[in-house]
Amino acid sequence: MCAYVVVAEDDKRQAHVIRHYLEHEGHTAVVVHDGRAALDEVRRRRPDLLVLDVMMPVMDGLDVCRILRRESELAVLMLTARTTEEDLLLGLELGADDYLTKPYSPRELMARIRTLLRRAQRTAAPADDPVLRIGALAVDPARHTVDIGGRQVDCTPGEFEILASMAAAPDRVFSRRQLLTRTHGSDNYISERTVDMHILNLRKKLEADPGRPAYLLTVFGVGYKLTDGTGHAH
Structure with a gap:
């Protein structure tokens, strides 16, 4: 599937790498560099996936996730340099669907993204499944x-x-x-x-x-x- 993905990452080099890999796989990607811009872009464009860095200016990723979960079921992949289990589980508790700790390989990142997009596609697809x-x-x-x-x-x-x-x-x-x-x-x-x-x-x-x-x-x-x-x- 070709998806629309918002990448919220204040490290411009990292953001460029993520966008490059997404576009190489046929997706459309837009990059923002702070949490407020991420929130605005998601509300405006309703993407298929948000790749969300935790440590960002203006509003951090945890606050973005907390607000978004009150508004939508958008798939969220959280990127974090925090490696303690408590920090990682906090992201999940706030509603992130998956997390990836830095440093990570682009190959691993894309594998996670493919999994979340497949899940989102299954969720959106019409089905005859009984209740x-x-x-x-x-x-x-x-x-x-x-x-x-x-x-x-x-x-x-x-x-x-x-x-x-x-x-x-x-x-x-x-x-x-x-x-x-x-x-x-x-x-x-x-x-x-x-x-x-x-x-x-x-x-x-x-x-x-x-x-x-x-x-x-x-x-x-x-x-x-x-x-x-x-x-x-x-």
């Missing part, structure tokens, strides 16, 4: 909607992929690696902690008491399963 119902939870793969007890729940693309995969096989126990493969393909660079953060965010959105989940249960030593809400955490 997946489990207890009071309804997941609609065709319309990319989630509701629980009639209340609509906004999910990031990554969260939706995980939830839809689990809803298609209720009570099946999925390992973190299996869920990671469904959301990021066979990308071995991604930490399995990414799945934990997506599950944590989903529990905040779905569960009456996220600390005592009834739907998204942990199976210790294995992974997670989705139940009809009558179960109890292990």
Whole structure:
């Protein structure tokens, strides 16, 4: 697919490299160098993907991501020089779909971008998938909607992929690696902690008491399963 991508990177050399690789693969790329410009460009042009550096002037990438997640489900790939797990998980908690730590290879960057664009394309494509119902939870793969007890729940693309995969096989126990493969393909660079953060965010959105989940249960030593809400955490 040929996509429209906004690249928000204040390092002009890095931004030039990213744009070059995107255009080489047939995509249209526009570069901005601060967070406010990124927000304005996304609102104006509605791109398919935002490549977002964390450390930027005017407004940093975390604030951009926080604001955008209230407005859209745009796929966001975050670039960060921060390497602590807490910093990386914060980006995911704010709604980024993936992150890449600096320094990175252009080849790895493009692999991540291809994965996110494929996911966005699947989400946007019309489908005949039936609504997946489990207890009071309804997941609609065709319309990319989630509701629980009639209340609509906004999910990031990554969260939706995980939830839809689990809803298609209720009570099946999925390992973190299996869920990671469904959301990021066979990308071995991604930490399995990414799945934990997506599950944590989903529990905040779905569960009456996220600390005592009834739907998204942990199976210790294995992974997670989705139940009809009558179960109890292990």
